[in-house]
Amino acid sequence: MADQPSSTPLRIGIILFPGFQALDAFGPLDCLNDLSRTHNLTLSILSSTLSPVSTKVPLLPNTISQSILPTHTFATAPDLDVLLIPGGLGIRDSGPAIQDAISYIRAVYPKLQYLITVCNGSALAAIAGVLDGRRATTNKKIFDEVAALGPKVDWVPQARWVVDGNIWTSSGVSAGIDVILAWIEEVFGEKVADDLTNGLEYTRHRDANIDPFAKVHGL
C-alpha cells in the first residue's frame, strides 16, 4: 500500500463538543482517514479547549461514551479549506463549548472552500447565520427542533443531503458517510469515491433526493 504523494495538502478541520454523536464524526473521518492514504490531507480536531472531548451528552450522565483528543482550540486553529460539523444532543447545551463553536463557524466560513455538516450539526451553522438564504437539511427525527433554530434557512425535509453553493448538509448520523462520499466524488472523482466505498464495504445512498427516513419520522 503506497503512502500518499507529496503535494499541497487539503486542510480539513472538524469541530468537536461535549455530547457530539460519535458516528456523525467518525463516519466522515474514517472515509477521510482512508483517503489520506492516497491524497495529501491534514486534519485539525478543534474544540473550545485541548481537554479530551467526550461523546457523553451532559443531560444524559448515565450513558456510555468515548473521549477524543483535540489537536487545536478554536483560538489556535490553523487556516482550513474544509470544515466538518458533526451533530449530537450536546448541541442542546448552551455552554461555552457550543457558543465558542458557533462564533468560530461564523468567523471562519468566509475563508472556507467547503462547509460540510452532519445531522443536527447544521443547527450550529444555522445559529451562526451561515445558512441564511440557503437550502439545507438535518436530522429527520428532530427536524422541527433544528429548523426552528434557523428561521431564514430554506430547510429541505426530504433529502439524504443537500448541496447549496459550497455548503453540504446531510441528514441524520449515517447520512454523514453518504455526504462525505458524494463530496469526495465531486472533488476527487468517482473512482476514488468508489474505491473508498468498496474498501469500507459500505452500501451508499447515491441519490441525494431519496430519503427513506423523512417518511419514517413523519415528514
Add this chain to the structure above:
Amino acid sequence: MADQPSSTPLRIGIILFPGFQALDAFGPLDCLNDLSRTHNLTLSILSSTLSPVSTKVPLLPNTISQSILPTHTFATAPDLDVLLIPGGLGIRDSGPAIQDAISYIRAVYPKLQYLITVCNGSALAAIAGVLDGRRATTNKKIFDEVAALGPKVDWVPQARWVVDGNIWTSSGVSAGIDVILAWIEEVFGEKVADDLTNGLEYTRHRDANIDPFAKVHGL
C-alpha cells in the same frame, strides 16, 4: 428523553490498538452509546497502556488520524460480558499492543457471554485460537490474508456477518454496524434495534448471507 433505568448492567469492552479502523470501532460504539440511553450498559475501552490510542497505522505515517482515550489496560480490565474487537491495518504490526491484545482475548474468551468482531478484528481472535473449529468471516478485500492467520477456522467468504455459538464475526468496516444491530435485535428485541436504526438513519443489511462485497473483491 428518559435516561436509562437502573438494573444490572451489561458490561461491554472494546479493544483498541494503534492503527485500528475508526469506523470499525465507532459504528458499533455509536449504536451502543444510543442503546445506553434506555438500557443499562457499562463500557471499558481496553488497550495495552492508558496512553491515547491513535487510528494512525504505524506503516502509514503520513495519514490523518484521531486519538481515543482508553479507560483500562488489559491488566486492569474489569470482568466483561461482551467483548468487541475492531479491525484495522494496525493488526499487521507485531508490536506489544497487538500481542497483548491477542493474549487478553485468549484469556478472557471463556468468561464472555459474547465475542463480536468487525473486519479483520477476526484475525486477532483467530490468532488467539478462539475461532478454531468455528465458522467466521472477515474483511473481503484482505480475506485471504486474514484466513491464512487462522488455518483451523471455517472461513466464510460470502457473508455480511456470521454467528457461530456466542461468536459474531462481521465483514469489513461498515458491516460492524450491521452485526451490532443484529446482535442488539437478538439480545434486546426487534423494536429496540429498529428504533436505534431509525435514529441513526441507517439502511441496514438485514440478511447475514447477502454480501455484495464478496463479489466486488473477487471472492
